[in-house]
Amino acid sequence: MTIAPTTDKSSFAPSMDIVDAMVARVHSIGDILGRNATIADANRLVPQESVDALTKIGAFNISRLQRYGGYEGGARMLMEVARAIGYYCPASAWITVISNGSVMLTNRFDYELLDQVFADEQPVLMASMFSSPQGKATRVENGWRISGKWPFSSNIMNSQWSIGILKTEDNGKEGIGFAILPRDQYTIEDTWFTIGMRGTASNTMVIDDQLVPDLQVIPAERMMGTGFESLSDETFGRKITPHLTMSTTIATPALGASERALDFVVDMSHKRGVTNTSYFPQHSSGAFVSGLGKASQQIESSYLLLSKAADAIDRCAEGSDPMPKPVRARHRGSIGHSGTVLAEALNDLCWLHGTAAFSETSMLGRLWRDVNTGVRHASITAPLNYELHGDGLVGIEMISTKL
Template identity: 25%
Template structure:
């Protein structure tokens, strides 16, 4: 992991350790443990992409991907929260300077959540800003949030009417609506706002974020168009989870196989090797996505290639998780075994809208063949 003075390797390892220790309990309770929350914050995930004038770390996308994956080896849900805290700080960089000053008044470790999945939102112009009411779905980490970034409607490319509003903790609540097969501990509940006033300086156009148009100077990571790097946000936790599955399968294969399994040992070893290769291939794809954006190279179809690569990497990781799940057999299906949790988490995370290969593939092909 590289990138300026971030990360502090020891702090990331401490966060990864806390996430792993608490993973089973977090999965059962549907909430990451307070110890994990504090460790992720102490590791600096919320401040990764915060503008440096407010104390941001100046992290690279490559560094964040590696650190998130390290946490994901122990707990995919914790890694998901860490990743979103980092990338939501990137979103906050699109606010005007006065809005940024308010959001990060207490420092770069301010925890931001976001949702563009607007459900029944009303935003009415009102004396220098808007009065906002409504609800937003799938707000991961809302229970631990200091601020929220929420959209005025479901965004569409090129739609200059959709705004994103920054709302402080005392202006929103949440409803417990997240109960899923996998990624249980992300706490991706529904956020609710009831007639909160949001001044002009705490809002920006979603389409500017989509295109990477900042209100002032920024780093390559902050300026990257949304869909060139959005896949990294959600793929990095899956990369970590797949590595965790590889470790669990390796521990299983290191033991003496039972008689029924002995005959299938070579097949299991081959499946293990293939899964390891798929995980390595996915890592290489995601590393190229991160490096491309870190270098500011996003012309000539590279943004479309990056979107394609992120989604393809997730397909490889999901396939690897399936193979490794099979390798551990009935033991891996036990509720006491970590493999079944990892397998559930990988497939739940891979279902995210931003990680679907087909639309990314079509966007890439049309760009290349036009």
């Protein structure tokens, strides 16, 4: 793998002071995000006002390399910011993760391409879909011809560039690669009709026989392999492992939403009784407060597991020893488990609050839908991740190569 030498090289993840400052800025726009969360759910799209507010505070510049004016942040920074955004609007947190995660993928292309993508100081919003090849790139004389459809492309409605995983054919040789295209080379099909995370607008990207230069297509091994991670003189933002980082951070919108749901139920417990009992307010019931304690610990355990994974990812990117596969698999198991306990916590909170949670206008019901939808993302889903962890424990071939 040929990699251009870096300039303005960063060796470490941003300090927690920088992370905390960004989180504080998120809370400063919390009213905007929270007010628009219901609109995002109803319209299946995060309102532009929220996107503009997130842009203004720099939330879409977390993964952008320092040489292009970004924070060059790691897993912990993106996790904490998405958690804070998710408290107000899970869909806004989701598109923030996806855009930054897509920038993180872009960082593994050649600098000549990055110079084009980040040509000015304006934030670049991106989309990507990398779970399974959905299109094809065929080598031609002056580049690649690309066609295909990529469903579930979160943030595609806001994107200026988008990345898709595809099959490649180069003079009869087949492989897997990634292609990045600007907005004028793909169209969007409105296909995202769900009960939760509706505002992510995860519609289908369509590419119809587009010619792109060599720079815009790279092999899967360059994108997902450990080549960058082994280089001591490479910049932090290009060394951070893509798939595990995305898996860890895409779980955090649900974490923030769960924390908001807990706060809501606690607050309402002072104003509501337990139907068909003499308990008033709700917190006069020992069973109720015990249930709250359990839900709180479920949410806290998720935070601790995700924090541990994020910190481990950042430490590895600060060095030159790639994280071993069994360790990656263990963190994937932790991610799956964190999603499971968050869904359980939301179920329990709805039991505790009462059937009012399932009113069409209930914020708690919306959060329940968002969390239960979000934690079923392919990178988070517990059955797959538990099995990956088990594969690593017993030392057998893993069911997925993307770790």
